[in-house]
Amino acid sequence: MDNIKLGRIGEETAAEILRSKGFQILQKNYKCSMGEVDIIAAKGSLISFIEVKTRQSRAYGRPCESVGKDKQKHIKNAAVCYLKEMEKKGYVPGRVSFDVMEITAEHITAAF
Amino acid sequence: MLTKTIAATLEGVEGTLVTVEVDIRRGMPTFTIVGLADTTIKEACSRMKPAVLNSGFDFPDERVTVNLVPAGKPKEGTHFDLPIAVGMITPELGFSIPEDTAFLGELSLDGKLNRIKGALPLVMCLRKQGIKKVILPIGNAEETAILKDVDIMPAEDLDQVIRHVAGSSRLPVYKGKKISVSYDGDLDFSQVAGQETVKRAVVIGVAGNHGLLLMGGPGCGKTMIARRIPTIMPEPTYDEMLETTGVYSVSGLLSEAQPFIDKRPFRSPHHTISSSGLLGGGVRPRPGEISLAHRGVLFLDEMGEFDGGVLDAMRQPMEEGLVRITRNNREVTFPAQVMVVAAANPCKCGHLWDDRKICTCSRKQLDDYARKLNGPFSDRIDMHIKMFPVDKDVVADDIYRRNSMSSAEMRRQVTDAVDIQRERYADTKYRSNGDLDEKGIAIYCRLDKNCSKLLSLAYDRLGLSMRACSRSIKVARTIADLAGETKIREEHLTEALMYRVSDGGQQARQA
Numbered sequence: 001m002d003n004i005k006l007g008r009i010g011e012e013t014a015a016e017i018l019r020s021k022g023f024q025i026l027q028k029n030y031k032c033s034m035g036e037v038d039i040i041a042a043k044g045s046l047i048s049f050i051e052v053k054t055r056q057s058r059a060y061g062r063p064c065e066s067v068g069k070d071k072q073k074h075i076k077n078a079a080v081c082y083l084k085e086m087e088k089k090g091y092v093p094g095r096v097s098f099d100v101m102e103i104t105a106e107h108i109t110a111a112f
Numbered sequence: 113m114l115t116k117t118i119a120a121t122l123e124g125v126e127g128t129l130v131t132v133e134v135d136i137r138r139g140m141p142t143f144t145i146v147g148l149a150d151t152t153i154k155e156a157c158s159r160m161k162p163a164v165l166n167s168g169f170d171f172p173d174e175r176v177t178v179n180l181v182p183a184g185k186p187k188e189g190t191h192f193d194l195p196i197a198v199g200m201i202t203p204e205l206g207f208s209i210p211e212d213t214a215f216l217g218e219l220s221l222d223g224k225l226n227r228i229k230g231a232l233p234l235v236m237c238l239r240k241q242g243i244k245k246v247i248l249p250i251g252n253a254e255e256t257a258i259l260k261d262v263d264i265m266p267a268e269d270l271d272q273v274i275r276h277v278a279g280s281s282r283l284p285v286y287k288g289k290k291i292s293v294s295y296d297g298d299l300d301f302s303q304v305a306g307q308e309t310v311k312r313a314v315v316i317g318v319a320g321n322h323g324l325l326l327m328g329g330p331g332c333g334k335t336m337i338a339r340r341i342p343t344i345m346p347e348p349t350y351d352e353m354l355e356t357t358g359v360y361s362v363s364g365l366l367s368e369a370q371p372f373i374d375k376r377p378f379r380s381p382h383h384t385i386s387s388s389g390l391l392g393g394g395v396r397p398r399p400g401e402i403s404l405a406h407r408g409v410l411f412l413d414e415m416g417e418f419d420g421g422v423l424d425a426m427r428q429p430m431e432e433g434l435v436r437i438t439r440n441n442r443e444v445t446f447p448a449q450v451m452v453v454a455a456a457n458p459c460k461c462g463h464l465w466d467d468r469k470i471c472t473c474s475r476k477q478l479d480d481y482a483r484k485l486n487g488p489f490s491d492r493i494d495m496h497i498k499m500f501p502v503d504k505d506v507v508a509d510d511i512y513r514r515n516s517m518s519s520a521e522m523r524r525q526v527t528d529a530v531d532i533q534r535e536r537y538a539d540t541k542y543r544s545n546g547d548l549d550e551k552g553i554a555i556y557c558r559l560d561k562n563c564s565k566l567l568s569l570a571y572d573r574l575g576l577s578m579r580a581c582s583r584s585i586k587v588a589r590t591i592a593d594l595a596g597e598t599k600i601r602e603e604h605l606t607e608a609l610m611y612r613v614s615d616g617g618q619q620a621r622q623a
Contacts, residue, residue, distance in 0.1 A: 062141055
């Protein structure tokens with residue numbers, strides 16, 4: 001399985017979990033010239049920009065460790081883009097949060 | 113999860129207790145150190161992860177915040193690695209950190225504990241704060257084991273330390289090897305032919321901790337005599353040994369082969385030395401030669417060749433017995449209680465006092481040289497001794513040489529006088545006659561009528577300064593102690609004044 005496919009599965013899973021937590025998924029894979037955001041979700045007045053990281057093992061540390069300074073900057077810039085677009089549509093955002101969602105699907109062979 | 117571990121930090125040779133707080137919280141993995149830590153401590157961030165993982169422990173992939181309390185005091189040194197690591201690992205394993213134990217040590221990437229600088233003063237500061245158990249690298253065990261009332265538990269690696277904290281295998285308390293004081297057998301005063309009067313002056317100087325200025329032509333034995341001074345110095349006391357070793361520990365001059373300084377140091381800096389080399393300095397202040405000679409001898413060979421500014425800069429530390437270095441609004445002090453021994457030629461060419469040779473110095477050269485020899489620096493040296501070339505009879509007479517005073521004999525005289533002083537100054541701040549201030553002189557160096565008269569005469573005729581007078585009184589006190597007398601008598605003061613008259617400047621002016 002290639003990484004793109006794994007990432008897609010992870011994002012779908014993440015969206016499912018968010019929905020079950022009461023979030024409303026506003027957009028998936030939002031892209032603009034400044035960067036991209038995996039999932040944009042809202043719950044009440046809170047709007048969350050969520051980066052989903054999917055891994056098959058923890059051999060390379062925690063998934064969220066790979067969300068570095070540059071990646072964070074891209075997400076922030078993309079968020080500004082998105083919020084501006086929304087503002088034009090007359091949407092007034094409340095609180096904003098930037099989240100990371102870790103999904104580890106580790107296949108332990110011959111576990112017991 | 114919050115843990116607290118005890119450590120310490122140094123400023124000069126003065127330590128401060130530091131509590132290392134480690135907070136582990138869920139979130140994006142970060143590692144932050146706060147509390148005015150300098151680069152050496154900040155680098156612990158990168159050392160910590162491999163060191164912990166290679167020791168076989170889990171590194172908490174969480175938001176780790178380390179705070180060094182008191183947060184307002186600047187801290188430096190690599191020895192914070194161990195307390196941080198212990199504070200980070202133990203809560204994960206479910207053990208609590210003992211509050212009566214301090215942790216000091218630098219981590220290697222493989223988890224081994226490396227030798228640290230300044231271990232002895234760090235442990236001494238912890239001892240003062242009532243911490244009597246210290247875990248530190250095995251390389252620092254010998255150096256710190258001279259502190260008898262502290263339990264030193266040396267460890268080889270992080271694993272051993274964690275096992276100790278967990279209680280599964282306790283680290284044994286290290287008892288140091290026996291301290292032995294030995295003298296360099298190659299040097300002895302009996303090798304000095306003639307110059308018996310100078311040797312007498314050296315005994316007085318060492319017995320009372322008075323500075324010596326030896327003036328004489330080239331080859332008359334100034335350096336030879338100075339190098340033999342350590343052979344007759346009284347053995348350092350336990351506290352003195354700790355002070356000296358502390359300075360060397362901070363400078364990183366101790367090694368496995370020489371874990372502590374059990375002899376009085378003898379430092380002879382070259383005359384081209386800068387003032388920061390002599391007094392200490394640098395961005396992160398380090399002790400200079402004067403501090404490395406603490407409780408020992410600072411030998412300034414060819415004093416006339418030293419930079420005038422350097423000698424002038426030494427005046428205040430000499431009087432005060434400590435060096436103050438100011439950096440970024442904070443003051444670092446290093447101890448500097450030394451016996452100054454200076455040697456100088458009477459003039460630039462050196463032949464001024466030798467009847468068999470001709471002095472080739474110009475008027476100006478003589479004046480310039482005399483200025484250095486009679487400046488405010490040499491006024492602060494208690495005893496000025498004029499040395500002449502050895503008599504031709506002594507050169508011929510083998511028996512005379514064999515009868516010359518040996519180090520053993522001189523040391524016996526010194527030890528007796530030192531014992532008298534130790535007894536007399538037992539409950540005071542003074543240690544020797546050389547330490548006496550104006551108040552001390554008034555109490556311990558009472559002069560009778562005849563002596564007072566003699567002193568005022570000398571003040572007038574010899575052109576002594578008031579400081580020179582009080583210094584002569586202190587020397588007279590030592591001479592009386594060497595004679596085993598409780599009162600200073602006229603003959604003692606006369607001899608003391610003799611060590612002031614050999615004034616190079618006057619000689620130069622007459623020539």
